[in-house]
Structure formats: C-alpha cells, structure tokens
Amino acid sequence: MGPNSLSSSQARERLAPVTARAVDTVTDLMKTAGPGRHLITTAVHPRNSEPVVAYAWFDVVGEGTDALWSGVYADAAAVTEVVALAFIIAKGSVVLGTTSPTGEETVRGWVVDGHALRPLTADQVRHAFQESPGPASDAVTYRTAFPVPASAPA
Secondary structure, three states: OOOOOOOHHHHHHHHHHHHHHHHHHHHHHHHHOOOEEEEEEEEEOOOOOOOEEEEEEEEEEOOHHHOEEEEOHHHHHHHHHHHHHHHHHOOOEEEEEEEOOOOOEEEEEEEEOOOOEEEOOHHHHHHHHHHOOOOOOOOEEEOOOOOOHHHOOO
C-alpha cells in the first residue's frame, strides 16, 4: 500500500456517512411517493466510464404514517448504492415514475446538486424526457418533484 492508501476500515469510516445519507434519502423518497406503483431509476455518468444505472419497483398502499410499502430489497439496495455514488461524485439523477391507484401516470425527477438531490420542475422533467431517445407519451403527466429532506448535506 502506498502512503495515500486507506485501510478497509478507514474506507468504511469515510463511506459510512454517505451511505447512511443515501439510505435515508431513498427511504424518504419511497415513503413520500404516495399511493400507487412506482419505479425509481437512478443514474450516474462518471467521466471516462460507462453510466451506472439501477432501478427498483415498489408499491405503496395508503398514505402518511399508515402507508404500507413493499418492493424487492436487493433492487432498493442497488438504487441506494447508485445514489451514494452520485453523492460522492456530485453528479447523477433520480427519476420516479408512478401509476396511481386511479391509473394516472406521472413522472418526477431530481438531479444531484452539491451532493444532495435538487427537485426538478415539471417543465425541466418534461424537457429532459423530450430530449432523450424513446417514445414520448401524452398519457404521462410531468410533475414538479418534492423536496427530499434526508438528501440535504449534513
């Protein structure tokens, strides 16, 4: 090991706060998503590397403190890992697609800004989706994203 190398315990110590904030951020986002079927997609585009993307489906029944939510733990963990990476390199995005119990489809988005999630407006999300390849859908409503308090820097 070189003079600037970290031991594995030192690396874990440095990563622990970022990982904890990423877990809290994803948990807050999922709890605040509201009733329906949701798809959370996270992406990071490191320089000189392939993009890192993860997604997780989850369902929410009810609202507020009475809400019940379920999903695949491994998928949520992968989303959390990508959010942690985004916080570390201060670059990335989170998209939340929702199908409400009434069938309405909505999309919200956030970007990593200063090591935290910054909510995008409905117009910013619409513009981002119109710029990306793939079919556009008139059935989707773009919504302004809500703040995710746990993502704020400590």
